[in-house]
Every structure is written in C-alpha cells, then in structure tokens.
Amino acid sequence: xxxxxxxxxxxxxxxxxxxxxxxxxxxxxxxxxxxxxxxxxxxxxxxxxxxxxxxxxxxxxxxxxxxxxxxxxxxxxxxxxxxxxxxxxxxxxxxxxxxxxxxxxxxxxxxxxxxxxxxxxxxxxxxxxxxxxxxxxxxxxxxxxxxxxxxxxxxxxxxxxxxxxxxxxxxxxxxxxxxxxxxxxxxxxxxxxxxxxxxxxxxxxxxxxxxxxxxxxxxxxxxxxxxxxxxxxxxxxxxxxxxxxxxxxxxxxxxxxxxxxxxxxxxxxxxxxxxxxxxxxxxxxxxxxxxxxxxxxx
Ligand code: GRG
Numbered sequence: 001x002x003x004x005x006x007x008x009x010x011x012x013x014x015x016x017x018x019x020x021x022x023x024x025x026x027x028x029x030x031x032x033x034x035x036x037x038x039x040x041x042x043x044x045x046x047x048x049x050x051x052x053x054x055x056x057x058x059x060x061x062x063x064x065x066x067x068x069x070x071x072x073x074x075x076x077x078x079x080x081x082x083x084x085x086x087x088x089x090x091x092x093x094x095x096x097x098x099x100x101x102x103x104x105x106x107x108x109x110x111x112x113x114x115x116x117x118x119x120x121x122x123x124x125x126x127x128x129x130x131x132x133x134x135x136x137x138x139x140x141x142x143x144x145x146x147x148x149x150x151x152x153x154x155x156x157x158x159x160x161x162x163x164x165x166x167x168x169x170x171x172x173x174x175x176x177x178x179x180x181x182x183x184x185x186x187x188x189x190x191x192x193x194x195x196x197x198x199x200x201x202x203x204x205x206x207x208x209x210x211x212x213x214x215x216x217x218x219x220x221x222x223x224x225x226x227x228x229x230x231x232x233x234x235x236x237x238x239x240x241x242x243x244x245x246x247x248x249x250x251x252x253x254x255x256x257x258x259x260x261x262x263x264x265x266x267x268x269x270x271x272x273x274x275x276x277x278x279x280x281x282x283x284x285x286x287x288x289x290x291x292x293x294x295x296x297x298x
Pocket of ligand 1: 087102161
C-alpha cells in the first residue's frame with residue numbers, strides 16, 4: 001500500500017498504469033495456436049496509450065478498503081480488456097465508424113473488419129479467463145465473474161450500446177441520455193470499484209459506498225467526455241473531436257449548455273467524494289482521482 005498521500009495523484013496513477021501495462025503485456029503473449037495477426041490486433045488495441053483509468057479504479061478501490069493493490073491486478077486487467085473490446089467494437093463501421101482511437105488508427109483501419117471483430121471477441125473471453133485463473137479464492141473469483149458478466153451483458157454495456165445506436169438520429173430527452181450513459185460508461189466505472197472492493201473482502205457497506213462513488217464519477221466522466229468533444233484538443237484527446245455535433249448526437253453540452261454541463265460534472269464529483277468519506281484516509285486517492293477527472297484534457 002502507498003504510505004503517503006501526495007496532493008497530486010498523477011505520479012501514483014502513472015505508476016499504477018505502468019504496472020497494469022506489464023500485466024496486460026504478459027496476459028497477451030498467447031501460444032502458437034493464436035494466429036500472429038490476431039495476436040497483433042489484440043495487443044495493438046489493448047496496449048495502445050489509453051489512460052487505464054478503470055484498472056486504476058480497481059486498484060485504488062482495493063487500497064481504499066485497506067488492502068494492497070497487487071492481488072487486484074488481474075481484475076484490473078480484466079476490466080481493461082472488456083473496455084478495450086468495447087472500444088474496438090464501438091469503432092466498427094456498423095457502430096460509430098471511427099478512424100482514430102487512442103491517437104492511432106482504429107483496429108479495423110489498421111487491420112481489417114473481421115480481425116477487429118475477432119480481436120474484440122478474444123479480449124472479452126480473455127477477461128473472464130484471467131479472473132477465473134488468477135483471482136485466488138473461488139467465492140471471490142466467482143463473485144467477480146458474475147459482476148463482470150452482468151456489466152458486459154444485455155442489460156448493461158450491450159443494452160446501452162443498442163439503445164445508443166437506436167437513438168443516434170432520433171430525439172432523446174435528458175432521462176434517456178442518462179439511462180444510456182448509466183449502462184455504458186457508468187456500469188464500467190461501477191464494476192471497477194466493486195471488483196476492487198470484493199477482492200479486498202470489503203464490507204457490503206463499503207462496496208455500496210464505492211458503487212455510489214463509481215456511479216457519480218462515471219456520469220461526470222461522460223459529461224467531461226462530451227465537453228472535450230466540444231472544446232478539446234484533438235491531439236490530446238486522441239480521437240476526432242466535434243463528431244457528436246456532426247452526427248446530431250444528443251450530448252450534455254447540447255442539452256444543458258457548456259456552463260451548466262460543467263456545473264453538473266462539478267456537483268457529481270463533489271457528491272462522489274462525499275459518498276466515500278466513510279472509508280476514511282485510505283480513500284483519499286479516490287477523491288484526488290475524481291478531481292483529476294474533472295480537470296482532465298484527454
Ligand atoms: C458492447 C460494442 C459495445 C459497446 C459497449 C462502453 C461502450 C458500449 C462503448 C465504448 C465507446 C464509448 C465512447 C464509450 C463511452 C465511454 C468513454 C468515453 C470511453 C472512452 O474511455 P477513456 O476516455 O478511453 O477512458 P481510454 O482510451 O483512455 O481508455
């Protein structure tokens with residue numbers, strides 16, 4: 001565990017990100033039955049320079065519950081694998097049809113569509129394999145698998161994506177917009193925090209607090225993502241900006257305006273910090289991370 005808590009979370013995030021990347025690299029070597037092109041596509045997207053925010057949340061949640069972060073590393077990697085799969089599939093021509101992701105050509109642009117679909121499929125399967133194999137105690141690993149499956153499934157990520165695609169050119173109100181983000185962005189944040197808590201064998205009360213923090217952080221993150229699409233720097237963001245408006249997508253700035261969206265994100269971040277205050281000093285990095293998300297430019 002980290003003994004000191006600095007005001008600046010960035011160096012700690014950088015260190016955790018580096019550790020996550022070492023493990024992601026190790027989990028994606030594969031034996032010779034994995035075709036070279038598939039291995040390359042998986043590693044190209046998974047190891048691309050993303051923020052690794054969700055795995056950091058898993059690790060910091062475990063620490064917030066008084067445990068070392070290392071036993072949570074496999075679950076942290078699994079969450080990043082599910083995230084990377086969702087990005088690869090989301091970028092496909094049948095979905096958002098994006099050319100750039102994480103500052104480089106999307107998987108289907110670099111390789112081809114079939115390879116991108118299959119790289120995503122393999123990453124999703126690998127996430128479950130890693131949790132089943134590497135999270136040591138079966139009652140805990142089974143709980144993690146169940147939580148991850150629920151998050152990846154029809155009532156969460158996939159359902160949210162279907163609702164998002166259906167709504168693309170239609171009219172959405174604020175409630176429907178939140179319902180989509182709750183299933184897409186929010187669910188991945190919540191499961192990251194929950195897995196960290198479960199692996200630390202935290203009490204139900206602490207897991208509920210982490211969950212409530214994740215829900216608010218996820219929504220605030222989505223608002224800042226929408227704001228970056230309005231006024232972000234393309235090089236820093238690593239993908240095309242202004243796309244939401246071009247596609248006529250309803251976003252927070254589109255619905256509430258830039259100022260009110262920023263106010264909404266600020267309120268959510270303050271609420272997120274409040275709900276984890278019962279975890280005490282060990283949760284300070286999570287509060288710092290929440291403020292870091294609000295100020296982010298990528
Ligand atoms: C099941 C295909 C499928 C999709 C599920 C999660 C999701 C729905 C799609 C991913 C695409 C997307 C735009 C989600 C919204 C959340 C979001 C802003 C993702 C980008 O996350 P960052 O900024 O990315 O953390 P990095 O690259 O830093 O990891």
